[in-house]
Each structure stands twice: as C-alpha cells, then as structure tokens.
Amino acid sequence: MVRYAIITGAASGIGLATSRKLASLGYGVIMGDISDVVKEKAKSIKEETNNERVIGLHVDVTDWNSCKEFYNEVLSILGIDHVDVLVNNAGIIRDSLFIKMTPEQWDQVIKVHLYGAFNMTKQVVDGMIKNQWGRIINMSSASWKGNIGQANYSAAKAGLIGFTLTLSRELGKYNITVNAIVPGFIDTPMTASVPDKIKKLIMDRIPMGRMGRPEEVANTIAFLASEEASYINGAIIEVTGGLVL
Ligand SMILES: NC(=O)c1ccc[n+]([C@@H]2O[C@H](COP(=O)([O-])OP(=O)(O)OC[C@H]3O[C@@H](n4cnc5c(N)ncnc54)[C@H](O)[C@@H]3O)[C@@H](O)[C@H]2O)c1
Incomplete structure (x- = not known):
C-alpha cells in the first residue's frame, strides 16, 4: 500500500529535503509551494528516486481557496480520495525589533504559519478520519520560546505548538x-539571509558547534510519518543540536 504525503514549502530547504526523503522511501509525494520552482524540483526528485508518484503544484497556504483548489487537484491528478501525511512546513521570516515591526511584517508571518496550517489541515482531516489513519507534522521552531527580533515569528511558532497539542487531543x-x-539553526536559504553577527551569536549557543542540515530534519519527519511512530502523539521534537536561544 502506498502512503501519500503533502509537504508545503517544498521548493526549498527542509521541505525539499523532506520531499526527497519520503520519495526515496516510496511515498507518493505532493510538493506544494507558492514558488513555481516546485514543479522543476518535483521532476528532479522523481528522476533521482525513480518514483513515479511525485508531483509539484502551486499553492499559497495563506489563501483558503488556493488550498482547496490544490487539494482537489491532488486528489484528481493522483486518483486518490485522501492523503495520509501532511507536513505543514511552508514558512517565512520578517525579522525586526518589535518597536520597528510593521503591521505588514506581523500579518505576513502570522498568515503563512498559522493560517497556512489551518487552511491545509482542514483540507486533509476529513479524509484521514474516514481512513482512520493519519500523520500531521507541524514545523515550529526553537524561536517559539522567544527570540529577539522575532515577535511575529515566535508568536506564530508558539501558536503552532498550541495548534499541535489541541489537534493531538482531538x-x-x-x-x-x-x-x-x-x-x-538549519542551513537553508531562510537562514542564509541572517546577518553574520547574529549567525555567530546563535552558533555560540549550539553545543554541537555547527548548523543542522535540512536532511537531519527530514529524517525526523520521515520517522514521525512512519508506521513505527504509531504511538507518538502530541510530541514536540527538537532537532537543534542542543541549541538554547
Ligand atoms: N532554517 C531554519 O533554521 C529553521 C529553523 C526553525 C524552523 N524552521 C521552519 O522550517 C520551515 C522550512 O524552512 P526553511 O528553512 O526550509 O525555509 P526556506 O525559505 O528554504 O523554504 C520555505 C519555503 O516555503 C515556501 N513558502 C513561503 N510562503 C509560502 C506560502 N504562502 N505558500 C506556500 N509556500 C510558501 C517558500 O517559497 C519556500 O520554498 C519553515 O516553517 C521555517 O519557519 C526553519
């Protein structure tokens, strides 16, 4: 039996590595991203892993209608009636000290992470309930406990923890x-934009003395998506090399 997984924010970084990992394990993989680059990336992963069931589709997770259209497209292209795994991974940063933070910076970050997780989870949940099997994996961040310059991002990532814990109960x-x-602190295009001075401050707080690789996060996601993780529910799993912000 083939399990199908949707990964949002799949054109880059952790989402891309997760898509590659799940495709190599034989999952049907649906890569969703606001960037159309996702279509090329899906093609390469399909060839690399020799897995016919890899597709890349446009989705804007902040937009309910876009998520609805995306999910309907997924079902009709693949000829399935549900997906088994959802990885709510799409993300952005708009860092700024709170005193300088604009309403737009606040809105954009809250929308991608919190509305994004709501909009996508609502699409898949009925099918999972009908099938009595599902895995929902939400991408929070070490910043959820607070990080200077990230009031918007910390609030969104802490919100995702509350969302996760509530859904795990329901x-x-x-x-x-x-x-x-x-x-x-994972080596992806997102962290490439962090100023060197800040990077050094963070690096000093990582006991392992290096950034994480996207594949190291992808391996953890693959485990949570697997049959073997059947009794892990409502867990908050750190992949930080021991970082304390
Ligand atoms: N890199 C890190 O150190 C780190 C640490 C903690 C948490 N995270 C989280 O991990 C996730 C992946 O981050 P990454 O480092 O791989 O970032 P990334 O920038 O490499 O990838 C994020 C992807 O999300 C997509 N995206 C953005 N807005 C979208 C939208 N509205 N709809 C659909 N797709 C959208 C982008 O196009 C991009 O492809 C994010 O949720 C991020 O907050 C990253």
Missing part, C-alpha cells in the same frame, strides 16, 4: 497523530 481517537518539530 484527533488521536481516529488514529491520527499530530506532532511538532522544533528545528534549531
């Missing part, structure tokens, strides 16, 4: 597990 009885991943 959906556990349907054999759907809901967990959060808390990555630390």
